[in-house]
Amino acid sequence: MNTKLLLSAVSICSALLSNQLSASEFETSSSITLASQYIFRGLDASQQDPTFQGDITINHKSGFWFTAWASNYDFGSGEDGIEVDLVAGYGLALTEGVSLGFALTEYTYTGASLSTTEYNVSLSFSNYSLGYYRDVDLDSDYFSADAEFELNKGFSLNLHAGNTTSYIGGTERDLAISINYAASEAFTLFASLSDRSVQSSIQGTESYFVLGGNYSF
Numbered sequence: 363m364n365t366k367l368l369l370s371a372v373s374i375c376s377a378l379l380s381n382q383l384s385a386s387e388f389e390t391s392s393s394i395t396l397a398s399q400y401i402f403r404g405l406d407a408s409q410q411d412p413t414f415q416g417d418i419t420i421n422h423k424s425g426f427w428f429t430a431w432a433s434n435y436d437f438g439s440g441e442d443g444i445e446v447d448l449v450a451g452y453g454l455a456l457t458e459g460v461s462l463g464f465a466l467t468e469y470t471y472t473g474a475s476l477s478t479t480e481y482n483v484s485l486s487f488s489n490y491s492l493g494y495y496r497d498v499d500l501d502s503d504y505f506s507a508d509a510e511f512e513l514n515k516g517f518s519l520n521l522h523a524g525n526t527t528s529y530i531g532g533t534e535r536d537l538a539i540s541i542n543y544a545a546s547e548a549f550t551l552f553a554s555l556s557d558r559s560v561q562s563s564i565q566g567t568e569s570y571f572v573l574g575g576n577y578s579f
Contacts, residue, residue: 392418397574400433402522403504404536404558406570407445409436423452435471442475467539502528520554533561550576568571 400413413432429449438441448532451465463484470477478499506524520540540554559567
């Protein structure tokens with residue numbers, strides 16, 4: 363799989379919207395993040411070095427959206443560089459407070475790591491969300507459950523649990539708890555503790571504590 367699949371999805375979305383496009387139907391948002399470490403589903407993706415990340419998202423009022431996201435990465439053994447993820451998706455409100463989402467992601471890397479394609483389905487209700495992710499190149503499935511709770515004075519609590527099943531490398535479980543503080547409408551500080559365990563031919567666990575900040579504009 364490669365970017366052709368993602369570009370095809372974007373083309374379909376564009377065709378469906380082509381007869382009703384106007385600037386007022388779009389919203390654009392961006393953010394930058396600086397963190398002490400890049401953690402992806404419990405995996406250390408920066409060799410415990412700081413990470414700088416940025417994204418831009420374009421939303422259409424119909425529910426279609428597109429995101430471009432970038433970060434430095436380092437998987438060790440010379441596998442380092444810049445990761446660029448291209449994501450196309452669609453969100454559908456089923457009832458008040460309940461929504462269904464579909465997305466297709468192309469993970470690309472400037473270094474030795476190979477690009478992969480992943481699609482996902484998500485269900486959100488109230489403060490909770492469930493997700494299923496299928497990576498067609500790595501032949502793996504990822505299930506996630508998340509919850510977010512507003513606390514006092516700008517603080518919020520995020521809980522996460524995930525499980526990866528790989529048909530070539532066993533299973534992995536990751537857990538995370540994060541505390542966020544909205545210092546302003548645009549700037550958020552966060553602290554996160556993550557834990558990852560591997561059940562395969564090589565078993566082990568790893569835990570990381572990450573500090574960072576995010577600025578949205």
